Amino acid sequence: MVTAPDSVNKGTVVVVSGGSVVVGATVVVVATVGAGPVVDTPNVFDTSSVVDDESALVHAATERVTAQTNTAVRKDIGEIVPGRSTPARSCCRAELGTLEAMEQPTFSAIQTTRLGVLSAVLESEVGLALRLLRDIMDQGLGFEAVLSEVLIPIQADIGHRWSLGEYRVSEEHAVTATMETLVASLAGSIEGDPDAPRVVVVCAEGDTHSLPARMVAAFLSLRGWRVQFLGTGIPADDLGEHLADGEFHALVLACAMRAHLRGARACIEASHRAGVPVIVGGRAFGSDDSIAVSLGADGWSNSFDDIDAVLHTWHPDPAKAEAIVQQPGPELAMLTKRHRSIVESALGSLPEGITHEELDLLLDNLASSVLVGNPDPLIQHASWRDALWTTRVPTASLLEAVADVIDPTAEQIHRHLATAIAV
Numbered sequence: 001m002v003t004a005p006d007s008v009n010k011g012t013v014v015v016v017s018g019g020s021v022v023v024g025a026t027v028v029v030v031a032t033v034g035a036g037p038v039v040d041t042p043n044v045f046d047t048s049s050v051v052d053d054e055s056a057l058v059h060a061a062t063e064r065v066t067a068q069t070n071t072a073v074r075k076d077i078g079e080i081v082p083g084r085s086t087p088a089r090s091c092c093r094a095e096l097g098t099l100e101a102m103e104q105p106t107f108s109a110i111q112t113t114r115l116g117v118l119s120a121v122l123e124s125e126v127g128l129a130l131r132l133l134r135d136i137m138d139q140g141l142g143f144e145a146v147l148s149e150v151l152i153p154i155q156a157d158i159g160h161r162w163s164l165g166e167y168r169v170s171e172e173h174a175v176t177a178t179m180e181t182l183v184a185s186l187a188g189s190i191e192g193d194p195d196a197p198r199v200v201v202v203c204a205e206g207d208t209h210s211l212p213a214r215m216v217a218a219f220l221s222l223r224g225w226r227v228q229f230l231g232t233g234i235p236a237d238d239l240g241e242h243l244a245d246g247e248f249h250a251l252v253l254a255c256a257m258r259a260h261l262r263g264a265r266a267c268i269e270a271s272h273r274a275g276v277p278v279i280v281g282g283r284a285f286g287s288d289d290s291i292a293v294s295l296g297a298d299g300w301s302n303s304f305d306d307i308d309a310v311l312h313t314w315h316p317d318p319a320k321a322e323a324i325v326q327q328p329g330p331e332l333a334m335l336t337k338r339h340r341s342i343v344e345s346a347l348g349s350l351p352e353g354i355t356h357e358e359l360d361l362l363l364d365n366l367a368s369s370v371l372v373g374n375p376d377p378l379i380q381h382a383s384w385r386d387a388l389w390t391t392r393v394p395t396a397s398l399l400e401a402v403a404d405v406i407d408p409t410a411e412q413i414h415r416h417l418a419t420a421i422a423v
Protein backbone atom coordinates (compact mmCIF):
# COMPACT_ATOMS: atom_id res chain seq x y z
CA MET A 1 0.00 0.00 0.00
CA VAL A 2 1.28 3.44 -0.90
CA THR A 3 0.26 6.45 1.12
CA ALA A 4 -0.66 9.76 -0.43
CA PRO A 5 2.29 12.12 -0.83
CA ASP A 6 2.22 15.36 1.18
CA SER A 7 1.53 17.41 -1.91
CA VAL A 8 -1.63 15.47 -2.54
CA ASN A 9 -4.63 17.45 -1.44
CA LYS A 10 -8.35 16.92 -1.62
CA GLY A 11 -9.48 15.61 -4.95
CA THR A 12 -6.22 13.79 -5.46
CA VAL A 13 -6.33 10.34 -6.84
CA VAL A 14 -3.48 8.06 -6.02
CA VAL A 15 -3.11 4.76 -7.74
CA VAL A 16 -1.15 1.95 -6.23
CA SER A 17 -0.08 -1.28 -7.79
CA GLY A 18 -1.56 -4.64 -6.98
CA GLY A 19 -4.94 -3.41 -8.07
CA SER A 20 -5.78 -0.89 -5.36
CA VAL A 21 -7.09 2.51 -6.22
CA VAL A 22 -6.96 4.94 -3.35
CA VAL A 23 -9.31 7.84 -3.81
CA GLY A 24 -8.57 10.26 -0.99
CA ALA A 25 -9.60 8.68 2.27
CA THR A 26 -11.51 5.90 0.59
CA VAL A 27 -9.98 2.72 -0.68
CA VAL A 28 -11.53 0.99 -3.64
CA VAL A 29 -10.02 -2.44 -4.01
CA VAL A 30 -10.17 -3.98 -7.43
CA ALA A 31 -8.91 -7.47 -8.07
CA THR A 32 -6.16 -7.76 -10.65
CA VAL A 33 -7.38 -7.63 -14.20
CA GLY A 34 -8.35 -11.01 -15.47
CA ALA A 35 -9.89 -12.21 -12.25
CA GLY A 36 -12.97 -10.03 -12.72
CA PRO A 37 -13.47 -6.98 -10.57
CA VAL A 38 -14.21 -7.30 -6.88
CA VAL A 39 -14.90 -3.89 -5.53
CA ASP A 40 -15.23 -2.91 -1.93
CA THR A 41 -16.17 0.60 -0.88
CA PRO A 42 -17.31 1.81 2.53
CA ASN A 43 -21.03 1.65 1.83
CA VAL A 44 -21.66 0.17 -1.50
CA PHE A 45 -22.34 -2.67 -3.44
CA ASP A 46 -22.36 -6.11 -4.82
CA THR A 47 -20.73 -6.74 -8.16
CA SER A 48 -21.56 -10.38 -8.57
CA SER A 49 -23.90 -9.57 -11.41
CA VAL A 50 -21.41 -7.79 -13.58
CA VAL A 51 -18.68 -10.31 -14.06
CA ASP A 52 -20.23 -12.20 -16.99
CA ASP A 53 -21.27 -9.03 -18.62
CA GLU A 54 -17.74 -7.81 -18.92
CA SER A 55 -15.69 -10.92 -19.58
CA ALA A 56 -14.80 -9.70 -23.06
CA LEU A 57 -13.76 -6.39 -21.64
CA VAL A 58 -11.69 -7.98 -18.91
CA HIS A 59 -9.97 -10.09 -21.52
CA ALA A 60 -9.24 -7.06 -23.69
CA ALA A 61 -8.04 -5.07 -20.72
CA THR A 62 -5.75 -7.88 -19.63
CA GLU A 63 -4.16 -7.97 -23.05
CA ARG A 64 -3.78 -4.27 -23.17
CA VAL A 65 -2.29 -3.94 -19.74
CA THR A 66 0.13 -6.80 -19.96
CA ALA A 67 1.29 -5.83 -23.45
CA GLN A 68 1.66 -2.14 -22.91
CA THR A 69 2.32 -1.90 -19.16
CA ASN A 70 1.15 1.51 -18.13
CA THR A 71 1.38 3.25 -21.48
CA ALA A 72 -2.28 3.01 -22.30
CA VAL A 73 -3.26 4.14 -18.85
CA ARG A 74 -0.89 7.09 -19.01
CA LYS A 75 -2.28 8.04 -22.37
CA ASP A 76 -5.90 7.82 -21.27
CA ILE A 77 -5.30 9.94 -18.22
CA GLY A 78 -2.93 12.23 -20.09
CA GLU A 79 -5.69 13.05 -22.51
CA ILE A 80 -7.83 14.49 -19.82
CA VAL A 81 -5.15 16.51 -18.04
CA PRO A 82 -4.58 19.44 -20.42
CA GLY A 83 -7.00 22.26 -19.94
CA ARG A 84 -8.48 20.94 -16.71
CA SER A 85 -8.30 23.16 -13.69
CA THR A 86 -7.66 22.16 -10.11
CA PRO A 87 -8.60 19.99 -8.35
CA ALA A 88 -9.08 17.65 -11.31
CA ARG A 89 -5.83 18.52 -13.02
CA SER A 90 -3.74 18.27 -9.87
CA CYS A 91 -5.49 15.04 -9.08
CA CYS A 92 -4.60 13.63 -12.47
CA ARG A 93 -1.04 14.94 -12.34
CA ALA A 94 -0.49 13.25 -9.01
CA GLU A 95 -2.01 10.19 -10.56
CA LEU A 96 0.46 10.23 -13.43
CA GLY A 97 3.37 10.87 -11.07
CA THR A 98 2.44 7.85 -9.06
CA LEU A 99 2.09 5.76 -12.17
CA GLU A 100 5.50 6.75 -13.41
CA ALA A 101 7.07 5.94 -10.07
CA MET A 102 5.78 2.42 -10.36
CA GLU A 103 7.50 -0.33 -12.23
CA GLN A 104 4.62 -2.41 -13.47
CA PRO A 105 1.25 -1.01 -12.61
CA THR A 106 -1.70 -3.09 -13.65
CA PHE A 107 -4.85 -1.20 -14.44
CA SER A 108 -8.07 -2.38 -15.88
CA ALA A 109 -10.03 -0.32 -18.34
CA ILE A 110 -12.64 0.07 -15.60
CA GLN A 111 -10.12 1.62 -13.23
CA THR A 112 -8.91 3.97 -15.90
CA THR A 113 -12.45 4.98 -16.76
CA ARG A 114 -13.32 5.47 -13.12
CA LEU A 115 -10.37 7.82 -12.69
CA GLY A 116 -11.22 9.71 -15.85
CA VAL A 117 -14.88 10.04 -14.92
CA LEU A 118 -13.94 11.11 -11.40
CA SER A 119 -11.82 13.93 -12.74
CA ALA A 120 -14.53 14.88 -15.23
CA VAL A 121 -17.32 15.00 -12.65
CA LEU A 122 -15.16 17.05 -10.31
CA GLU A 123 -15.12 19.60 -13.12
CA SER A 124 -18.80 19.10 -14.03
CA GLU A 125 -17.62 17.98 -17.48
CA VAL A 126 -20.66 15.96 -18.46
CA GLY A 127 -19.62 15.63 -22.11
CA LEU A 128 -16.20 14.27 -21.27
CA ALA A 129 -17.57 11.86 -18.68
CA LEU A 130 -20.18 10.65 -21.16
CA ARG A 131 -17.54 10.05 -23.80
CA LEU A 132 -15.42 8.00 -21.39
CA LEU A 133 -18.47 5.97 -20.37
CA ARG A 134 -19.59 5.40 -23.95
CA ASP A 135 -16.05 4.35 -24.91
CA ILE A 136 -15.98 1.67 -22.26
CA MET A 137 -19.51 0.58 -23.13
CA ASP A 138 -18.42 0.24 -26.76
CA GLN A 139 -15.71 -2.09 -25.53
CA GLY A 140 -18.37 -4.31 -24.01
CA LEU A 141 -19.04 -3.09 -20.48
CA GLY A 142 -22.75 -3.28 -19.70
CA PHE A 143 -24.80 -0.45 -18.27
CA GLU A 144 -25.28 -2.24 -14.92
CA ALA A 145 -21.52 -2.48 -14.61
CA VAL A 146 -21.12 1.18 -15.52
CA LEU A 147 -23.43 1.98 -12.64
CA SER A 148 -21.96 -0.38 -10.10
CA GLU A 149 -18.31 -0.26 -11.14
CA VAL A 150 -17.87 3.35 -12.12
CA LEU A 151 -20.61 5.72 -11.00
CA ILE A 152 -21.67 4.35 -7.62
CA PRO A 153 -18.11 4.05 -6.24
CA ILE A 154 -17.41 7.64 -7.27
CA GLN A 155 -20.62 8.87 -5.66
CA ALA A 156 -19.95 6.89 -2.49
CA ASP A 157 -16.47 8.37 -2.31
CA ILE A 158 -17.70 11.92 -2.81
CA GLY A 159 -20.35 11.35 -0.16
CA HIS A 160 -17.82 9.99 2.26
CA ARG A 161 -15.57 12.98 1.76
CA TRP A 162 -18.52 15.32 2.16
CA SER A 163 -19.40 13.74 5.52
CA LEU A 164 -15.76 14.20 6.58
CA GLY A 165 -15.89 17.87 5.62
CA GLU A 166 -13.41 17.46 2.76
CA TYR A 167 -15.92 18.69 0.20
CA ARG A 168 -18.16 21.68 0.53
CA VAL A 169 -21.88 21.19 -0.01
CA SER A 170 -21.54 23.04 -3.31
CA GLU A 171 -18.85 20.62 -4.51
CA GLU A 172 -20.96 17.63 -3.54
CA HIS A 173 -23.98 19.20 -5.28
CA ALA A 174 -21.98 19.81 -8.45
CA VAL A 175 -20.84 16.20 -8.55
CA THR A 176 -24.31 14.83 -7.79
CA ALA A 177 -25.90 17.01 -10.46
CA THR A 178 -23.37 15.78 -13.00
CA MET A 179 -24.03 12.20 -11.93
CA GLU A 180 -27.76 12.66 -12.38
CA THR A 181 -27.21 14.02 -15.86
CA LEU A 182 -24.97 11.09 -16.74
CA VAL A 183 -27.43 8.49 -15.51
CA ALA A 184 -30.34 10.25 -17.21
CA SER A 185 -28.40 10.58 -20.48
CA LEU A 186 -27.37 6.94 -20.56
CA ALA A 187 -30.82 5.69 -19.54
CA GLY A 188 -32.48 8.12 -21.92
CA SER A 189 -31.09 6.21 -24.86
CA ILE A 190 -32.98 3.05 -23.90
CA GLU A 191 -36.22 2.77 -25.85
CA GLY A 192 -38.81 0.86 -23.90
CA ASP A 193 -41.20 -1.81 -25.19
CA PRO A 194 -44.66 -0.21 -25.21
CA ASP A 195 -46.19 -3.50 -24.06
CA ALA A 196 -43.87 -3.99 -21.09
CA PRO A 197 -45.34 -3.68 -17.59
CA ARG A 198 -45.17 -0.21 -16.13
CA VAL A 199 -43.63 0.78 -12.78
CA VAL A 200 -43.36 4.08 -10.98
CA VAL A 201 -40.13 4.99 -9.19
CA VAL A 202 -40.31 7.69 -6.54
CA CYS A 203 -38.51 8.90 -3.41
CA ALA A 204 -40.26 8.66 -0.06
CA GLU A 205 -42.06 11.80 1.00
CA GLY A 206 -39.52 14.15 2.57
CA ASP A 207 -36.49 12.41 1.07
CA THR A 208 -34.53 14.45 -1.44
CA HIS A 209 -31.97 11.79 -2.45
CA SER A 210 -33.10 11.47 -6.05
CA LEU A 211 -29.89 10.01 -7.45
CA PRO A 212 -30.28 6.45 -6.07
CA ALA A 213 -33.89 6.46 -7.27
CA ARG A 214 -32.81 7.66 -10.70
CA MET A 215 -30.28 4.86 -10.83
CA VAL A 216 -32.96 2.31 -9.94
CA ALA A 217 -35.19 3.78 -12.63
CA ALA A 218 -32.38 3.56 -15.18
CA PHE A 219 -31.59 0.02 -14.16
CA LEU A 220 -35.21 -1.10 -14.49
CA SER A 221 -35.53 0.55 -17.92
CA LEU A 222 -32.50 -1.40 -18.98
CA ARG A 223 -34.15 -4.60 -17.79
CA GLY A 224 -37.13 -3.91 -20.00
CA TRP A 225 -39.61 -2.31 -17.61
CA ARG A 226 -41.51 0.77 -18.66
CA VAL A 227 -40.50 3.19 -15.97
CA GLN A 228 -42.03 6.42 -14.87
CA PHE A 229 -39.60 8.33 -12.66
CA LEU A 230 -41.30 10.85 -10.39
CA GLY A 231 -38.27 12.05 -8.43
CA THR A 232 -38.69 13.76 -5.08
CA GLY A 233 -41.16 15.98 -3.31
CA ILE A 234 -44.40 14.16 -4.18
CA PRO A 235 -46.87 14.28 -1.28
CA ALA A 236 -48.14 10.78 -0.49
CA ASP A 237 -51.79 11.64 -1.20
CA ASP A 238 -50.88 13.05 -4.58
CA LEU A 239 -48.87 9.95 -5.35
CA GLY A 240 -51.90 7.80 -4.47
CA GLU A 241 -54.10 9.74 -6.92
CA HIS A 242 -51.48 9.42 -9.62
CA LEU A 243 -51.26 5.66 -9.14
CA ALA A 244 -55.02 5.25 -9.09
CA ASP A 245 -55.22 6.99 -12.46
CA GLY A 246 -52.91 4.61 -14.31
CA GLU A 247 -52.16 0.93 -14.74
CA PHE A 248 -49.07 0.15 -12.79
CA HIS A 249 -47.47 -3.15 -11.96
CA ALA A 250 -45.69 -1.72 -8.90
CA LEU A 251 -44.50 1.30 -7.03
CA VAL A 252 -40.75 1.26 -6.46
CA LEU A 253 -40.08 3.39 -3.43
CA ALA A 254 -36.58 4.61 -2.58
CA CYS A 255 -35.65 5.97 0.82
CA ALA A 256 -32.11 6.95 1.74
CA MET A 257 -32.61 8.13 5.33
CA ARG A 258 -34.39 6.61 8.30
CA ALA A 259 -35.58 10.07 9.21
CA HIS A 260 -38.05 9.71 6.33
CA LEU A 261 -39.64 6.41 7.31
CA ARG A 262 -42.89 8.19 8.17
CA GLY A 263 -42.92 9.54 4.62
CA ALA A 264 -42.18 6.06 3.29
CA ARG A 265 -45.08 4.59 5.26
CA ALA A 266 -47.42 7.31 3.96
CA CYS A 267 -46.42 6.47 0.37
CA ILE A 268 -46.93 2.73 0.91
CA GLU A 269 -50.37 3.33 2.40
CA ALA A 270 -51.35 5.65 -0.46
CA SER A 271 -50.15 3.14 -3.04
CA HIS A 272 -52.07 0.31 -1.44
CA ARG A 273 -55.19 2.46 -1.38
CA ALA A 274 -54.71 2.81 -5.14
CA GLY A 275 -54.37 -0.97 -5.47
CA VAL A 276 -50.67 -0.89 -6.42
CA PRO A 277 -48.15 -3.12 -4.57
CA VAL A 278 -44.92 -1.60 -3.33
CA ILE A 279 -41.31 -2.68 -3.37
CA VAL A 280 -38.93 -0.63 -1.26
CA GLY A 281 -35.18 -0.18 -1.15
CA GLY A 282 -32.40 2.15 -0.12
CA ARG A 283 -30.24 2.75 2.90
CA ALA A 284 -33.16 3.62 5.18
CA PHE A 285 -34.39 0.03 5.08
CA GLY A 286 -31.15 -1.49 6.31
CA SER A 287 -29.84 -4.91 5.43
CA ASP A 288 -32.91 -7.09 5.96
CA ASP A 289 -36.62 -6.84 5.29
CA SER A 290 -37.76 -6.13 8.86
CA ILE A 291 -38.34 -2.39 8.46
CA ALA A 292 -39.96 -2.90 5.07
CA VAL A 293 -42.35 -5.49 6.48
CA SER A 294 -43.21 -3.38 9.50
CA LEU A 295 -44.15 -0.52 7.16
CA GLY A 296 -46.40 -2.73 5.04
CA ALA A 297 -44.21 -3.05 1.94
CA ASP A 298 -44.89 -6.01 -0.33
CA GLY A 299 -41.25 -6.45 -1.28
CA TRP A 300 -37.81 -5.28 -0.28
CA SER A 301 -34.48 -5.26 -2.02
CA ASN A 302 -31.16 -3.69 -1.22
CA SER A 303 -29.61 -4.01 -4.63
CA PHE A 304 -30.57 -2.95 -8.10
CA ASP A 305 -30.01 -6.44 -9.37
CA ASP A 306 -32.39 -8.12 -6.91
CA ILE A 307 -35.20 -5.74 -7.55
CA ASP A 308 -35.73 -7.01 -11.05
CA ALA A 309 -35.90 -10.60 -9.78
CA VAL A 310 -38.35 -9.64 -7.03
CA LEU A 311 -40.59 -7.84 -9.52
CA HIS A 312 -40.63 -10.93 -11.70
CA THR A 313 -41.26 -13.48 -9.00
CA TRP A 314 -43.28 -11.85 -6.21
CA HIS A 315 -46.93 -12.51 -5.44
CA PRO A 316 -47.85 -9.36 -3.58
CA ASP A 317 -50.86 -9.29 -1.32
CA PRO A 318 -51.26 -5.66 -0.20
CA ALA A 319 -54.18 -6.48 2.13
CA LYS A 320 -52.07 -9.06 3.96
CA ALA A 321 -49.07 -6.69 4.07
CA GLU A 322 -51.26 -3.94 5.53
CA ALA A 323 -52.68 -6.29 8.17
CA ILE A 324 -49.21 -6.65 9.75
CA VAL A 325 -48.69 -2.91 10.15
CA GLN A 326 -49.14 -1.59 13.67
CA GLN A 327 -51.48 1.36 13.62
CA PRO A 328 -49.70 4.54 14.74
CA GLY A 329 -50.47 5.34 18.35
CA PRO A 330 -51.10 8.70 20.01
CA GLU A 331 -47.40 9.23 20.74
CA LEU A 332 -46.54 9.40 17.03
CA ALA A 333 -49.45 11.74 16.40
CA MET A 334 -48.29 13.96 19.27
CA LEU A 335 -44.72 14.08 17.90
CA THR A 336 -45.99 15.13 14.49
CA LYS A 337 -48.40 17.71 15.86
CA ARG A 338 -46.04 19.23 18.43
CA HIS A 339 -42.86 19.01 16.32
CA ARG A 340 -42.37 22.77 16.00
CA SER A 341 -43.01 23.60 19.65
CA ILE A 342 -40.75 20.76 20.87
CA VAL A 343 -37.94 22.09 18.68
CA GLU A 344 -38.41 25.68 19.92
CA SER A 345 -38.56 24.68 23.60
CA ALA A 346 -35.57 22.33 23.40
CA LEU A 347 -33.49 24.96 21.59
CA GLY A 348 -34.11 27.31 24.50
CA SER A 349 -32.08 25.14 26.87
CA LEU A 350 -29.28 24.27 24.43
CA PRO A 351 -26.06 26.20 23.81
CA GLU A 352 -25.97 28.63 20.91
CA GLY A 353 -25.04 27.13 17.55
CA ILE A 354 -27.52 24.24 17.59
CA THR A 355 -29.85 24.74 14.65
CA HIS A 356 -33.52 24.06 14.06
CA GLU A 357 -32.49 21.66 11.29
CA GLU A 358 -30.44 19.54 13.68
CA LEU A 359 -33.37 19.16 16.01
CA ASP A 360 -35.76 18.57 13.10
CA LEU A 361 -33.62 15.65 11.99
CA LEU A 362 -33.35 14.27 15.50
CA LEU A 363 -37.11 14.46 16.03
CA ASP A 364 -37.76 12.84 12.65
CA ASN A 365 -35.54 9.95 13.67
CA LEU A 366 -37.31 9.75 17.02
CA ALA A 367 -40.60 9.56 15.13
CA SER A 368 -39.16 6.75 12.98
CA SER A 369 -38.22 4.85 16.14
CA VAL A 370 -41.74 5.20 17.44
CA LEU A 371 -43.14 4.18 14.05
CA VAL A 372 -41.12 0.96 13.83
CA GLY A 373 -41.20 0.33 17.60
CA ASN A 374 -37.44 0.16 17.81
CA PRO A 375 -34.79 2.61 19.10
CA ASP A 376 -32.38 1.87 16.22
CA PRO A 377 -33.20 4.85 13.99
CA LEU A 378 -32.57 7.22 16.89
CA ILE A 379 -29.45 5.40 18.06
CA GLN A 380 -28.02 5.38 14.54
CA HIS A 381 -28.80 9.02 14.10
CA ALA A 382 -26.98 9.85 17.35
CA SER A 383 -23.87 7.93 16.36
CA TRP A 384 -23.94 9.44 12.84
CA ARG A 385 -24.20 12.96 14.27
CA ASP A 386 -21.51 12.41 16.90
CA ALA A 387 -19.11 11.25 14.16
CA LEU A 388 -19.58 14.43 12.09
CA TRP A 389 -16.64 16.76 12.01
CA THR A 390 -18.95 19.72 12.67
CA THR A 391 -20.45 18.36 15.90
CA ARG A 392 -19.53 20.48 18.90
CA VAL A 393 -22.32 19.59 21.30
CA PRO A 394 -22.77 15.83 21.90
CA THR A 395 -26.07 14.36 20.73
CA ALA A 396 -26.82 13.12 24.27
CA SER A 397 -27.30 16.78 25.30
CA LEU A 398 -29.81 17.29 22.47
CA LEU A 399 -31.66 14.12 23.43
CA GLU A 400 -31.82 15.25 27.07
CA ALA A 401 -33.12 18.67 26.06
CA VAL A 402 -35.84 17.02 23.97
CA ALA A 403 -36.73 14.59 26.77
CA ASP A 404 -37.17 17.52 29.17
CA VAL A 405 -39.85 19.15 27.03
CA ILE A 406 -41.91 16.06 26.16
CA ASP A 407 -44.82 14.95 28.30
CA PRO A 408 -43.40 12.37 30.77
CA THR A 409 -46.39 10.07 30.19
CA ALA A 410 -45.26 9.43 26.58
CA GLU A 411 -43.68 6.16 27.64
CA GLN A 412 -42.40 4.83 24.32
CA ILE A 413 -40.80 8.13 23.37
CA HIS A 414 -39.01 8.39 26.71
CA ARG A 415 -37.85 4.79 26.47
CA HIS A 416 -36.27 5.41 23.04
CA LEU A 417 -34.70 8.66 24.22
CA ALA A 418 -33.27 7.02 27.33
CA THR A 419 -31.85 4.12 25.28
CA ALA A 420 -30.20 6.49 22.81
CA ILE A 421 -28.77 8.62 25.63
CA ALA A 422 -27.34 5.54 27.35
CA VAL A 423 -25.66 4.37 24.13
Ligand code: B12
Pocket residue numbers: 043044045046152155156157158159160162163172173176180206207208209210211212213215216252253254255256257258259279280281282283301302303304307361380381384
Ligand atom coordinates in the same frame (compact mmCIF):
# COMPACT_ATOMS: atom_id res chain seq x y z
C1 B12 B 1 -25.75 13.03 -2.67
C2 B12 B 1 -26.26 13.06 -1.24
C3 B12 B 1 -27.15 14.06 -0.89
C4 B12 B 1 -27.72 15.03 -1.90
C5 B12 B 1 -28.78 14.28 -2.72
C6 B12 B 1 -28.84 14.83 -4.13
C7 B12 B 1 -29.60 13.96 -5.03
N1 B12 B 1 -30.10 14.61 -6.05
O1 B12 B 1 -29.73 12.74 -4.89
C8 B12 B 1 -28.30 16.16 -0.99
C9 B12 B 1 -27.29 17.26 -0.85
C10 B12 B 1 -29.63 16.75 -1.42
C11 B12 B 1 -28.38 15.45 0.35
C12 B12 B 1 -29.10 15.95 1.40
C13 B12 B 1 -29.07 15.42 2.66
N2 B12 B 1 -28.33 14.37 3.06
CO1 B12 B 1 -27.42 13.17 1.86
N3 B12 B 1 -26.21 12.10 0.93
C14 B12 B 1 -25.83 12.10 -0.31
C15 B12 B 1 -24.77 11.01 -0.53
C16 B12 B 1 -23.43 11.72 -0.56
C17 B12 B 1 -24.88 10.15 -1.77
C18 B12 B 1 -26.24 9.47 -1.96
C19 B12 B 1 -26.15 8.67 -3.21
O2 B12 B 1 -26.61 9.10 -4.25
N4 B12 B 1 -25.50 7.49 -3.12
C20 B12 B 1 -25.35 6.59 -4.26
C21 B12 B 1 -26.35 5.47 -4.09
C22 B12 B 1 -26.53 4.78 -5.40
O3 B12 B 1 -25.82 4.59 -3.13
P1 B12 B 1 -26.65 4.15 -1.85
O4 B12 B 1 -27.53 5.24 -1.37
O5 B12 B 1 -25.71 3.55 -0.89
O6 B12 B 1 -27.62 3.05 -2.46
C23 B12 B 1 -27.26 1.69 -2.63
C24 B12 B 1 -28.27 0.79 -1.99
O7 B12 B 1 -28.79 1.35 -0.81
C25 B12 B 1 -29.27 0.55 -3.05
N5 B12 B 1 -30.41 1.44 -3.19
C26 B12 B 1 -30.50 2.75 -2.98
N6 B12 B 1 -31.72 3.19 -3.21
C27 B12 B 1 -32.45 2.13 -3.59
C28 B12 B 1 -33.78 2.03 -3.95
C29 B12 B 1 -34.28 0.78 -4.31
C30 B12 B 1 -35.72 0.67 -4.68
C31 B12 B 1 -33.44 -0.35 -4.31
C32 B12 B 1 -33.96 -1.66 -4.69
C33 B12 B 1 -32.09 -0.23 -3.94
C34 B12 B 1 -31.62 1.00 -3.59
O8 B12 B 1 -28.57 0.61 -4.21
C35 B12 B 1 -27.40 1.39 -4.10
C36 B12 B 1 -26.27 0.63 -4.72
O9 B12 B 1 -25.97 -0.51 -4.01
C37 B12 B 1 -24.98 10.12 0.74
C38 B12 B 1 -23.73 9.38 1.19
C39 B12 B 1 -23.53 8.05 0.46
N7 B12 B 1 -22.34 7.59 0.54
O10 B12 B 1 -24.42 7.47 -0.11
C40 B12 B 1 -25.50 11.16 1.74
C41 B12 B 1 -26.36 10.75 2.91
C42 B12 B 1 -27.39 9.72 2.49
N8 B12 B 1 -27.02 12.00 3.28
C43 B12 B 1 -27.10 12.20 4.54
C44 B12 B 1 -27.65 13.35 5.15
C45 B12 B 1 -27.56 13.43 6.66
C46 B12 B 1 -28.27 14.34 4.42
C47 B12 B 1 -28.92 15.62 4.95
C48 B12 B 1 -29.69 15.54 6.25
C49 B12 B 1 -27.79 16.64 5.07
C50 B12 B 1 -28.16 17.96 5.63
N9 B12 B 1 -27.64 18.20 6.80
O11 B12 B 1 -28.87 18.69 5.02
C51 B12 B 1 -29.82 16.06 3.78
C52 B12 B 1 -31.24 15.47 3.90
C53 B12 B 1 -32.05 15.74 2.70
C54 B12 B 1 -33.38 15.07 2.74
N10 B12 B 1 -34.40 15.72 3.25
O12 B12 B 1 -33.53 13.93 2.32
C55 B12 B 1 -26.51 11.04 5.31
C56 B12 B 1 -27.58 10.15 5.93
C57 B12 B 1 -27.15 9.70 7.32
C58 B12 B 1 -28.18 8.88 7.99
N11 B12 B 1 -27.71 8.04 8.87
O13 B12 B 1 -29.35 8.94 7.77
C59 B12 B 1 -25.61 10.35 4.23
C60 B12 B 1 -25.43 8.84 4.41
C61 B12 B 1 -24.23 11.07 4.27
C62 B12 B 1 -23.47 10.88 5.54
N12 B12 B 1 -22.74 9.82 5.75
O14 B12 B 1 -23.51 11.74 6.36
N13 B12 B 1 -27.63 14.32 0.35
